[in-house]
Amino acid sequence: MEKNLQHLKEQLSQFCGSQQIFTLPLCRTRYTEGIQYLAQTVNAFWLLTDASVMGKSLRDKSRFITIDFKRYSPSEVETHGYDAVITYTDGNGTVLAFQQYHFTDFPLEQIRLFFVDNTLLLPSEY
Numbered sequence: 755m756e757k758n759l760q761h762l763k764e765q766l767s768q769f770c771g772s773q774q775i776f777t778l779p780l781c782r783t784r785y786t787e788g789i790q791y792l793a794q795t796v797n798a799f800w801l802l803t804d805a806s807v808m809g810k811s812l813r814d815k816s817r818f819i820t821i822d823f824k825r826y827s828p829s830e831v832e833t834h835g836y837d838a839v840i841t842y843t844d845g846n847g848t849v850l851a852f853q854q855y856h857f858t859d860f861p862l863e864q865i866r867l868f869f870v871d872n873t874l875l876l877p878s879e880y
Contacts, residue, residue, distance in 0.1 A: 759861055770878050781806040788876040796861050808842055809869030816844035821867040
């Protein structure tokens with residue numbers, strides 16, 4: 755499992771720009787090849803949908819939005835009562851919103867995405 759996670763991280767780090775842009779039909783949000791790879795590889799289209807909906811709702815507060823997913827450790831789950839949280843910020847430390855998840859099967863402990871100009875992308879693709 756750890757080998758698979760390391761491979762996923764290595765693959766994600768190789769995306770730097772995108773020759774093809776995809777569209778999430780539900781929200782009409784665009785996303786890059788790196789985001790497509792992430793969603794397909796770990797079956798995380800739920801993350802794209804949630805990040806897209808929240809990103810669109812926060813556009814009036816910031817044109818640039820960071821999306822930070824964090825999966826809690828077992829001891830943190832006991833403290834917080836949730837498996838994971840996504841924090842949305844303006845990139846300068848101002849928290850705009852957060853979502854808590856009672857359950858997640860997302861394999862990474864954490865990941866950061868960006869939402870800019872109605873487009874989801876990996877930091878290496880910005």
